[in-house]
Amino acid sequence: SDDPFVIFTPSGKRGRVPRGTPVLSAARRLGVDLDSVCGGRGICSKCQVAPSYGQHSKHGLSVAEDALSPWNAVEQRYDEKRGLKAGRRLGCQATIEDDVVIDVPPESQVHRQIVRKDAAERTIRMDPATRPLFVTVAEPDMHAPTGDLERLKTALAEQWGVTETVAALPVLRKLQPALRDGNRQVTVALHQADAGPAEILDLWPGLYEAGLFGLAIDLGSTTIAAHLCALDDGRVMASAGVMNPQIRFGEDLMSRVSYAMMNPGGDRELTDAVRRAMGELAASVAAEAGVAPRAVVETVIVCNPVMHHLFLGIDPVELGQAPFALATSDAVRCGVAELGLDGMNAAARAYLLPCIAGHVGADAAAVALSEAPGASEDLVLVVDVGTNAEILLGDRQGVLACSSPTGPAFEGAQISAGQRAAPGAIEAVRIDRETLEPKFRVIGCDLWSDAPGFAEAVGATGITGICGSGIIEAVAEMRMAGLLDPSGLIGSAEQTGSARCVPEGRTQSYVLHEGDGESPRVAVTQNDIRAIQLAKSALYAGARLLMDARGVDRVDRVVLAGAFGAHISPLHAMVLGMIPDTRLEKVTSAGNAAGTGARIALLNRAARAEIEAEVRRIRKIETAVEPRFQEHFVAANALPHASDPFPELSA
Ligand code: FES
Known part of the structure; x- marks a missing residue:
């Protein structure tokens, strides 16, 4: 031809x-x-x-x-x-x-690939659920009367092949003025979920070019983090975080559940508090990026099951006791107006990832989406460390999941000089094997404490305490320097030969920083060591349970996820026996994997269907009722472990 x-x-x-x-x-x-x-x-x-x-x-x-x-x-x-x-x-x-x-x-290209900038390189295929579409709507005809909305729908079908469309009342109210101002041309924000009719979320007169945006929210028990992303190319416009205001009702989740149980209307208070904070966060991220809240038309939220229920306004009481029944384990799709969420378009759509089990939430599902253990060739252990540790173990043959109550010690809580990771916190520690003298680094300053100019560099913030990664390194360094025995007991000055070991009551403490007028004394006490031992035993025991269920006693690699995971040194984590023995170079950090998973679900519709199917395939292990958990927990109390070998450490 x-x-x-x-x-x-x-x-x-x-x-x-x-x-x-x-x-x-x-x-x-x-x-x-x-x-x-x-x-x-x-x-x-x-x-x-x-x-x-x-x-x-x-x-x-x-x-x-x-x-x-x-x-x-x-x-x-x-x-x-x-x-x-x-x-x-x-x-x-x-x-x-x-x-x-x-x-x-x-x-x-509509379906652009964006390369994730953090940690492991990976591409996200752009296929957002909401797109702007420009249409020309036919003039009304007195002799063939139809409504403007009907003619808009016809135009969408003819010009874009979108056959079934719905629009809510607020859109209808804007329609005629927009058609008039745009000279019968409008741009609609069209939301197309996997099934069902497409929904007109909003419309603008003429060609609307300011872009549409979505908000990926990682709703944690302690902090809430939000990333505003452009829905055309996925770029992150701005990110911000706030403290979860529910903290005033209880530091940990179970105390919030009991607050809801003990106080009539308590669940409502918790719900309102978190929604308000999220709305304010949404507005402030949009303002920072110079984006109109109206242009934010989608949000994806990941969180643990208790936060999930409290945010949705579902009484979390069933999650406080066995069998830990979720109101729903499926993904939730709804409008932000139903959630009372401000700071974005009132018609914006919300999507909550599915929960894996009563203790393993949408945040773990987001980690599974980001790290894809089910697609791994080798057996990978993914650990998201927070107040609870979410643990996934798997490869192509299947994935297992559990959560383990590590408590807040890894976040610096319950530690004598502990604090959250913020400027002034000691975040890294080294102890000289010969002199047994410590040096450390604080957040916000690049110098080690023994470097000339450290005092000036630390400046006004000074040294305020020690954060999670700091205390982990301190304990591991103390073990490696022989200041701690395998049971976790701190030796005395006579036993260790270090004048920094000082008696405090009936036990010993190791003084990291002598405090002065400006800064507090920072010492590692015997109680601090115990708190870290409890936390790390819970983490290890959870991982071990999954390994039992899989029938293995080694894993090929370990991925540390979570903002905190990004700061843990693999060597120190292994010296403590937080994670099973693996080649050190096989321990990597994934950064905020839950946040990345939320971003993927925000930008790619297919990823939502993918993770919904994957979550159904994941096998859940309930640590709270598993008799071997206690056994593993006790054995894991020693540093690194009472019986499991750690050959890579001796190497
Ligand atoms: Fe060509 Fe819009 S499709 S300019």
Whole structure:
């Protein structure tokens, strides 16, 4: 046939199209991913392509300079008003006249891949549930009367192939003014979940170009973190965090559950407090990014089961006792208005990831989405360390999950000089094996404490206490320096030869920092060691239970997740016996994996379906009722362990 032959790169998709076919239509016909917001009217420029002329020996094609039609008036006007990059054409205007090779640059692809910048490189395929679509709505006709909404729906069907659409009352109220202002052209924010009709969330007169955004929220028991992402290319516009205001009702989750149980209306108070904080956080992140709250049309929330219930306004009382029944383990889809969540578009859609079990929440599901243990070739242990440790063990053959009550010691709570990770906190510790003298680093200062200029560099913040990673390193260093015996007992000055070991009551403490007028004394007490031992035993015992269930006594690699996981040194974690023995280089940090999982679910619809299916496949182990948990817990109390070998440590 003499129809011109067209090859699209980088997809390689190819075929013949009738002469005169616009590039955008050819792309649609050949299944090439080419973006368009204005539906081919030459105003959005999302459809830009780069034809490449000359000899293409690889494709056996010679492309003439006039393979595409010359610029038409629309393209000319666009270039004059907004400017087109050299070599670029508007795919909706340029038509195919002869054999041609056409490149679709990344920014013109609907389904862009974004590379995650933290930790392990990985790409997220962009396929957000909500997209802006520009439509021209037919004039009303007195002789064939229909409503403007009906004509908008017809336009969406004809111009975008969206056959079934619904719109709520607020959209209806904005419709006629928008049509008038936009000269019968509007941009709708169209939300398309996996099934069911598409929903018009909002609309703007004419071509709306300020973009749509989504908020990924990691709702923790202690802190709430939010990342505002652009829904067109996934970039993170701004991130922020606040303390969870529920803390005033109880530090840990179970005390919040009992607050809800003991006080009539207590669950309501907890719910209101967290929603208010999240709304304020949403507004402040949007303000920081210079984004109008109205442009934020989606949010994805990950959290543990108790936070999940409290946030949704479900009484968490069943989660406080066996059999720890969740009201629902499925993903939850609803509107933010139903959740009383401000700070974003009132019609924005919310998505909560599924929960794995009564103790293993949507946060663990988000970690599973981010780290994909079920796709791993080798057996991987993923540990998300917080007040509870969420633990996943698996590979392609299957994934097991549990949660273990580590308590807040790893976050610096219950430690004599403990504090949260904030400027002034000691975060890293080294103890000289010969002199038994310590040195340390504090958050907000790059120098070690024995470096010249440390005092000035620490400056006004000073030394305020010790955070989770600091106390872990301190205990591990004390063990390696022989200041602690395997049972965790601190030796006296006579036994160890260090004057820093001082009696305190009937036990010994090791003084890290002598305190002065400006800063408090920071010592590691016997009680601190016990608190760390309890926390690490719970963590190890949880991991061990999963290994039992899988029938293995070694894992191939360990991933430490969580903001805290990012700061733990693998060597120190292993000296303590927090994690099972593994080659040190096989212990990696995933950063805030739950937050990354939330971001993936925000930007990619398919990922939601994927994790919903994956969660059903994950086998849950309930640590609270597993008799071997106690056994493992007791044995794990020693440093690193009473009976399990740690060959990599001796190596
Ligand atoms: Fe909007 Fe081409 S599709 S300019």
